[in-house]
Amino acid sequence: MKRLIALTTGLVAAALTQASAAKLNVVTTSTMVTDMVKSVGGDRVSVVGLMGPGVDPHLYKPASGDVVKLQRAKVIFYSGLMLEGRMADLFFRMARSGKKVYAVTESIPESDRLEPPEFEGHWDPHVWGDPTLWSKCISTVVEGLSAGDPAGREYFAKRGAAVVKSYKDVHQWALKRISAVPKAQRVLVTSHDAFNYFGKAFGFQVVAVQGLSTVTEAGLADIAKTVDFIKGKKLKAIFVESSVNPAAIERVSKDAGVKIGGELFSDACGKPGELHEGNGEKYDVGTFVGMVKHNINTIVDALK
Numbered sequence: 236m237k238r239l240i241a242l243t244t245g246l247v248a249a250a251l252t253q254a255s256a257a258k259l260n261v262v263t264t265s266t267m268v269t270d271m272v273k274s275v276g277g278d279r280v281s282v283v284g285l286m287g288p289g290v291d292p293h294l295y296k297p298a299s300g301d302v303v304k305l306q307r308a309k310v311i312f313y314s315g316l317m318l319e320g321r322m323a324d325l326f327f328r329m330a331r332s333g334k335k336v337y338a339v340t341e342s343i344p345e346s347d348r349l350e351p352p353e354f355e356g357h358w359d360p361h362v363w364g365d366p367t368l369w370s371k372c373i374s375t376v377v378e379g380l381s382a383g384d385p386a387g388r389e390y391f392a393k394r395g396a397a398v399v400k401s402y403k404d405v406h407q408w409a410l411k412r413i414s415a416v417p418k419a420q421r422v423l424v425t426s427h428d429a430f431n432y433f434g435k436a437f438g439f440q441v442v443a444v445q446g447l448s449t450v451t452e453a454g455l456a457d458i459a460k461t462v463d464f465i466k467g468k469k470l471k472a473i474f475v476e477s478s479v480n481p482a483a484i485e486r487v488s489k490d491a492g493v494k495i496g497g498e499l500f501s502d503a504c505g506k507p508g509e510l511h512e513g514n515g516e517k518y519d520v521g522t523f524v525g526m527v528k529h530n531i532n533t534i535v536d537a538l539k
């Protein structure tokens with residue numbers, strides 16, 4: 236019996252190795268990109284995400300192990316618009332050496348991109364704040380995966396269409412949920428400017444203590460300005476972000492006498508498989524859809 240189990244386990248292991256060997260080897264950067272590529276790629280793709288939950292993509296420096304993973308990959312997807320500021324050179328070099336490298340945001344039309352004045356001459360990279368706009372990145376993923384695995388083209392296109400629908404559905408769900416928040420309270424105060432697209436999509440005024448990228452830290456003047464603003468608006472709550480140091484927001488909360496309404500996922504999803512409950516349903520915060528649900532429920536419950 237023991238031998239039989241060992242034999243079966245051996246066979247299963249061999250089958251698994253064979254299956255994963257046949258899969259398209261893909262490397263991704265941020266958790267939102269990783270989830271998107273996994274959702275579109277399904278069983279034909281083996282995805283390694285370089286950045287985990289809680290990791291700040293603005294500050295992420297590739298480790299030597301990452302370079303090896305990238306070199307072994309058949310296809311690479313990153314977010315782009317300078318989100319991964321410290322990896323841009325590496326991607327450029329990889330693309331030049333003939334590697335299939337895609338910035339998923341390249342399929343976002345320029346007319347849909349935001350260019351906030353404080354980020355002089357650069358696009359705002361936080362596109363996933365608007366789920367419908369983020370769904371436009373899926374066509375790049377379908378194209379990139381099909382280039383690496385041409386036999387899977389139809390499979391990727393079909394799955395991609397389903398993922399687009401799920402992003403648009405969660406967008407509609409969010410609009411409905413937000414109607415519970417009085418218009419005067421539709422103001423989102425957070426650590427850094429990750430929510431411009433979110434604000435535009437969902438009708439929120441967005442105020443960040445820190446600038447657009449987390450590379451610069453909030454100064455005392457930024458904190459004082461935010462405190463005045465919150466008092467003037469009589470806001471009920473402000474929010475910390477999972478991938479950004481909460482110190483500045485905690486200071487603002489204390490000085491303005493306003494509560495912290497919860498933690499939002501801004502530049503990274505949560506832990507895959509971790510279920511949160513809100514508005515009477517459970518969702519996996521390690522997925523993009525679960526991330527949106529968590530953020531919307533947290534914001535609505537704190538401001539309504």
Ligand SMILES: [Zn+2]
Nearest residue numbers: 429447448502
């Ligand atoms: Zn950011």
